[in-house]
Amino acid sequence: xxxxxxxxxxxxxxxxxxxKRAFLDVWxxxxxxxxxxxxxxxxxxxxxxxxxxxxxxxxKNILLDLSGGKTLLIHQKLTGHLLLGGWKQKRxxxxxxxxxxxxxxxxxxxxxxxxxxxxxxxxxxxxLRKFAKVELWDKGDLKESKEFKSLGPEPxxxxxxFEKFKKVLPKKGKIKQILMDQAVIAGIGNIYSDEILWxxxxxxxxxxxxxxxxxxxxxxxxxKEVLPKAIKLGGESFSDFRRLSGEKGYFDKERKxxxxxxxxCYLCQTIVKRIKLAGRSAHFCPKCQKP
DNA sequence: CGATTCCCCTGATAGC
DNA sequence: TGCTATCAGGGGAATC
Numbered sequence: 001x002x003x004x005x006x007x008x009x010x011x012x013x014x015x016x017x018x019x020k021r022a023f024l025d026v027w028x029x030x031x032x033x034x035x036x037x038x039x040x041x042x043x044x045x046x047x048x049x050x051x052x053x054x055x056x057x058x059x060k061n062i063l064l065d066l067s068g069g070k071t072l073l074i075h076q077k078l079t080g081h082l083l084l085g086g087w088k089q090k091r092x093x094x095x096x097x098x099x100x101x102x103x104x105x106x107x108x109x110x111x112x113x114x115x116x117x118x119x120x121x122x123x124x125x126x127x128l129r130k131f132a133k134v135e136l137w138d139k140g141d142l143k144e145s146k147e148f149k150s151l152g153p154e155p156x157x158x159x160x161x162f163e164k165f166k167k168v169l170p171k172k173g174k175i176k177q178i179l180m181d182q183a184v185i186a187g188i189g190n191i192y193s194d195e196i197l198w199x200x201x202x203x204x205x206x207x208x209x210x211x212x213x214x215x216x217x218x219x220x221x222x223x224k225e226v227l228p229k230a231i232k233l234g235g236e237s238f239s240d241f242r243r244l245s246g247e248k249g250y251f252d253k254e255r256k257x258x259x260x261x262x263x264x265c266y267l268c269q270t271i272v273k274r275i276k277l278a279g280r281s282a283h284f285c286p287k288c289q290k291p
Numbered sequence: 292c293g294a295t296t297c298c299c300c301t302g303a304t305a306g307c
Numbered sequence: 308t309g310c311t312a313t314c315a316g317g318g319g320a321a322t323c
Contacts, residue, residue: 280315
């Protein structure tokens with residue numbers, strides 16, 4: 001499940017591998033993947049020949065600035081991830097041209113969108129659930145777009161101080177839900193909200209109006225600590241996420257509660273609980289994180 | 292207007 | 308064995 005650290009990992013990989021490359025062609029077997037422009041033929045026409053000038057991230061969005069003033073937006077949603085490799089089509093099946101484990105991994109096999117680059121490589125989007133979205137924007141329009149303007153601040157920016165954090169928080173609401181709200185802070189999802197709250201020793205259901213300054217400070221510090229650590233480790237390793245090379249990240253070393261239901265808390269040995277919250281799972285230690 | 296539900300998808304798993 | 312029901316989950320739209 002790509003969140004800020006996973007998207008940042010992919011963007012850094014892209015910066016190393018595809019800058020200054022041009023798109024020769026693009027293929028899909030899932031017309032709904034590209035949402036803008038609506039007709040895939042139009043998308044293909046507009047993307048052909050464009051050069052990748054820059055790669056950046058905003059929240060959980062991957063952005064590629066292209067020649068001609070366009071920006072390609074890719075949101076991986078739950079199970080999408082970009083892969084760089086070489087493939088060819090044989091009897092309707094995609095087969096790897098390169099040796100290696102890239103396509104041996106079942107999570108890498110759901111290729112629904114493939115860009116041919118002038119480097120001789122293919123940039124492919126694998127997405128089991130088909131929730132990912134791809135959009136081609138005029139750069140200016142994107143910055144003015146409703147979706148972009150409604151995104152909250154980037155938690156890792158230096159300007160995101162503790163004062164700013166307190167200021168953007170709503171007056172009420174469950175803290176986990178608030179941390180995952182992209183309009184409040186951009187980039188945090190289910191994994192990292194659980195991990196942040198465990199480190200801060202705050203119950204995920206606790207209302208923000210009942211949080212003291214010390215608790216808020218701990219949440220802020222945990223956020224500033226966990227996210228960079230996860231980036232350093234190349235993202236999570238237990239879900240569908242893979243980096244550009246097809247490899248997993250190593251966040252498992254640091255994972256404390258997410259998907260650890262029924263296992264022991266690393267601090268107090270209490271059994272980690274999972275509770276549903278607005279259709280999402282919240283994992284927490286009932287002893288360390290009191291309501 | 293804020294909060295909740297639905298919907299987009301399909302592999303994995305449980306139940307019969 | 309094989310079928311069907313349930314679930315996961317980001318985010319936007321529809322609905323309460």
